[in-house]
Structures are given as C-alpha cells and as structure tokens.
Amino acid sequence: MLRYTSMLVSGILTFPGVQNPIVLVAHSMGGIVAKEASLLRLLLPPLCGHCNAGLTKIRRGAGLHYGTTRSFLP
Amino acid sequence: MVFLATPHRGSDHATLLNNILRVSAAHGARPYISDLERVSASLAKVNDSFRHYCDGLTLYSFFETRELSLGPTTSALIVPKESAIMGLPGERVSLMYADHRSICKFESPDDPGYATLTEAFNAINKEIFKRSKSQL
Numbered sequence: 001m002l003r004y005t006s007m008l009v010s011g012i013l014t015f016p017g018v019q020n021p022i023v024l025v026a027h028s029m030g031g032i033v034a035k036e037a038s039l040l041r042l043l044l045p046p047l048c049g050h051c052n053a054g055l056t057k058i059r060r061g062a063g064l065h066y067g068t069t070r071s072f073l074p
Numbered sequence: 075m076v077f078l079a080t081p082h083r084g085s086d087h088a089t090l091l092n093n094i095l096r097v098s099a100a101h102g103a104r105p106y107i108s109d110l111e112r113v114s115a116s117l118a119k120v121n122d123s124f125r126h127y128c129d130g131l132t133l134y135s136f137f138e139t140r141e142l143s144l145g146p147t148t149s150a151l152i153v154p155k156e157s158a159i160m161g162l163p164g165e166r167v168s169l170m171y172a173d174h175r176s177i178c179k180f181e182s183p184d185d186p187g188y189a190t191l192t193e194a195f196n197a198i199n200k201e202i203f204k205r206s207k208s209q210l
Contacts, residue, residue, distance in 0.1 A: 029080075032117070032120065035120050
C-alpha cells in the first residue's frame with residue numbers, strides 16, 4: 001500500500017522530553033504520504049522520505065528536522 | 075499533522091503534467107501522478123480510510139492563495155482551496171499568501187507565512203504539553 005514512501009515528507013518537528021512528540025509537516029504530495037503512512041499505523045513515521053533520517057535519530061531529538069535547506073527555516 | 079497545500083482531492087494539473095510526460099520520450103506517464111488526478115480512486119480510498127484513523131491527531135491544513143507562474147503568460151493555483159482541505163471534524167484550516175512552491179519556503183522570519191506556521195507550531199506545542207501533563 002505504501003506507494004508513496006519515496007516522495008517528499010518535508011519536515012518533522014520534535015518536542016524534547018514529551019512522549020509522542022513528533023509533528024509531521026508535509027508539503028503537497030508529502031501530505032498523501034503522511035496520510036497513507038498513518039493508515040498503517042506507521043505514524044510516527046519510520047523515515048523521513050526526503051533525507052532518510054530514521055525514527056531512532058528523530059527520537060533522539062533531531063529538533064526541527066527539515067528536508068531541504070530552504071524549507072521552513074529562512 | 076500539518077498539511078501545506080496537499081492535494082487531498084487531487085489537482086487538475088496532475089492530468090496536465092501526466093499528458094506532458096506521456097508525450098515526452100524520456101519520461102512517460104507516472105502512475106503516482108495519475109493518482110493525484112481529480113477523480114482518483116486511490117485518493118478517495120486514502121481519504122476514506124484516513125477519517126477512521128485520525129482521531130487524536132491534531133490536523134492543520136494550509137492552502138495557497140497565489141497562482142504559481144507556469145510560463146511567461148501562464149499562472150495557476152496548483153492545489154485549490156477545495157482540494158487542500160479534508161473537511162474533517164477538528165481540522166484547522168488557514169490560508170497562506172503564497173504560491174504552491176513558496177508555501178513551505180520562507181524568505182525571512184518576517185515572512186507572514188512563516189509567522190502563520192510558527193503560530194500553528196506554538197498551538198500544537200501547547201496542546202502536546204497539555205496532553206502530556208494530563209497523562210502524568
């Protein structure tokens with residue numbers, strides 16, 4: 001079912017010290033990825049489709065983790 | 075989950091893009107782009123299923139309001155408002171003064187879109203901490 005996993009999921013925001021801390025920020029097609037992933041209970045997502053950062057890295061607190069240098073942060 | 079100009083109900087431009095790819099010798103039509111067309115069974119399936127799984131998720135949908143330049147004389151909204159909104163209970167919807175490309179790329183911290191997104195993050199942050207405290 002996960003046909004879109006290679007597509008861009010733009011960013012993942014974490015909140016250190018809080019359980020289930022991930023907020024997924026998805027641009028355009030990434031939103032379809034996010035929804036499809038959540039259907040499989042993969043949210044919190046196992047991978048950032050753009051930069052391949054795994055859940056472990058994200059859990060360690062990658063902070064505002066974004067796929068392209070121009071995304072989200074000026 | 076924060077959606078920035080996500081084509082929940084597809085985009086008319088998916089058809090156009092696939093037609094261009096179809097006549098291109100180097101590329102050819104892409105199935106995943108067909109899934110983004112207006113009447114897409116795949117999108118409908120994802121949407122129907124998602125509404126049963128999104129309980130407990132905080133949902134934000136932002137839609138673009140400026141047309142993206144597609145050439146010297148052409149511009150268009152890539153994902154119009156009616157497609158960028160899921161219409162789910164509790165979904166928070168807001169506009170961004172941006173085109174499809176710039177809706178996630180901000181020039182400076184003073185960019186109104188950046189401020190809008192930051193406000194959403196702050197609201198989500200508060201909600202997460204509130205839930206976290208109530209679970210203790």
